[in-house]
Amino acid sequence: MEFFKPMEIKYDSKQVNIENIEKTRCLIIGSGPAGYTAAIYASRANLKPVLYTGLQMGGQLTTTTEVENYPGYPDGITGPQMMEDLKKQAERFGADIRFGIATSVDFSHKTHKVTIDDDKVILADAVIIATGATAKYLGIESEVKYAGMGVSACATCDGFFYRGKDVAVVGGGDTAAEEATYLAGLCRKVYLIVRRDVLRASKAMQHKVLNTPNVEILWEHQTIDLFGDDGVEGATLIKKSGTPEEEVIKIKIDGFFLAIGHSPNSDVFKKFIETDEVGYIKTIPGTTKTNVPGDFAAGDVQDPHYRQAVTAAGTGCMAAIDAERYLSELK
Ligand SMILES: Cc1cc2nc3c(=O)[nH]c(=O)nc-3n(C[C@H](O)[C@H](O)[C@H](O)COP(=O)(O)OP(=O)(O)OC[C@H]3O[C@@H](n4cnc5c(N)ncnc54)[C@H](O)[C@@H]3O)c2cc1C
Numbered sequence: 667m668e669f670f671k672p673m674e675i676k677y678d679s680k681q682v683n684i685e686n687i688e689k690t691r692c693l694i695i696g697s698g699p700a701g702y703t704a705a706i707y708a709s710r711a712n713l714k715p716v717l718y719t720g721l722q723m724g725g726q727l728t729t730t731t732e733v734e735n736y737p738g739y740p741d742g743i744t745g746p747q748m749m750e751d752l753k754k755q756a757e758r759f760g761a762d763i764r765f766g767i768a769t770s771v772d773f774s775h776k777t778h779k780v781t782i783d784d785d786k787v788i789l790a791d792a793v794i795i796a797t798g799a800t801a802k803y804l805g806i807e808s809e810v811k812y813a814g815m816g817v818s819a820c821a822t823c824d825g826f827f828y829r830g831k832d833v834a835v836v837g838g839g840d841t842a843a844e845e846a847t848y849l850a851g852l853c854r855k856v857y858l859i860v861r862r863d864v865l866r867a868s869k870a871m872q873h874k875v876l877n878t879p880n881v882e883i884l885w886e887h888q889t890i891d892l893f894g895d896d897g898v899e900g901a902t903l904i905k906k907s908g909t910p911e912e913e914v915i916k917i918k919i920d921g922f923f924l925a926i927g928h929s930p931n932s933d934v935f936k937k938f939i940e941t942d943e944v945g946y947i948k949t950i951p952g953t954t955k956t957n958v959p960g961d962f963a964a965g966d967v968q969d970p971h972y973r974q975a976v977t978a979a980g981t982g983c984m985a986a987i988d989a990e991r992y993l994s995e996l997k
Contacts, residue, residue, distance in 0.1 A: 694716070966978055
């Protein structure tokens with residue numbers, strides 16, 4: 667980390683005190699599989715990266731127990747242990763890992779300005795954004811109570827644990843229809859809980875889900891509670907809420923899958939970085955390049971489709987390689 671000469675720098679018309687400014691070649695924002703993998707590759711390429719972890723050090727996987735689908739762990743591994751291993755691996759090659767949140771950015775200059783915790787300013791030649799995406803939940807108390815004990819927001823990650831069992835999927839869009847058909851291949855029965863009397867999913871996905879024999883669609887139902895002693899054993903639903911036919915029913919299930927969307931953590935970058943209508947950062951296909959030269963995006967924040975640890979790590983690797991090439995050409 668090199669320090670700027672004492673002076674005041676003007677950005678966004680604000681005077682920034684030099685004592686709170688650092689300059690680095692490569693700044694990584696986020697400490698999930700994408701951020702740590704980018705840090706491993708960037709430090710091994712001698713870019714001396716600085717990584718800010720954000721509030722959730724280690725990312726989403728720190729909220730789960732077993733990870734069984736990450737290659738290289740034949741017996742599986744817990745999410746927190748895997749993230750600790752990735753962190754250690756990045757530190758081994760010299761990555762400077764710090765706790766802090768990117769609270770604002772200015773990407774209008776060749777040197778990219780990122781403010782950490784509304785206080786410290788990092789000036790970076792290249793920035794890798796790896797801030798992930800957060801699954802949306804219904805907001806009922808029992809979702810929190812049964813987190814990791816029957817409640818999941820990822821059928822690809824957790825479906826395998828429910829082989830031969832009964833589960834429910836909440837949602838009416840493409841993701842919900844996809845997750846319901848995926849789970850139908852593993853589970854005995856899948857309830858698809860749909861708030862309205864129609865699906866928002868594409869015609870092709872609707873056709874698929876409507877023709878999967880072990881998927882039962884519960885139209886005009888909403889989940890109001892989950893119950894069970896040592897994990898989810900069932901859900902309480904309200905049918906046709908607010909109408910004369912309103913009815914409360916209970917279904918027996920072992921797993922409850924949310925499929926009502928994700929929020930990419932991209933708000934802080936949106937003034938400069940192009941996103942799609944949901945907020946996923948747009949990258950040039952086949953690369954991690956964003957619309958701003960020198961800014962790269964990796965992991966779930968730019969991935970509306972896969973959102974897996976291994977794909978996040980893969981794009982983290984790509985971002986570090988893209989950043990290294992960009993920096994080597996920088997005059
Ligand atoms: C409960 C659960 C179980 C899962 N199980 C599996 C599984 O078994 N297998 C699998 O492959 N995938 C699984 N996933 C999905 C997997 O966790 C994600 O695909 C992966 O973590 C995405 O990695 P990422 O690096 O893109 O982002 P994340 O892991 O989401 O990390 C984002 C990072 O960015 C940081 N951040 C956010 N905003 C800021 C900011 N403004 N400034 C600084 N830092 C910031 C956060 O603190 C965090 O460290 C699971 C997800 C969940 C929620």
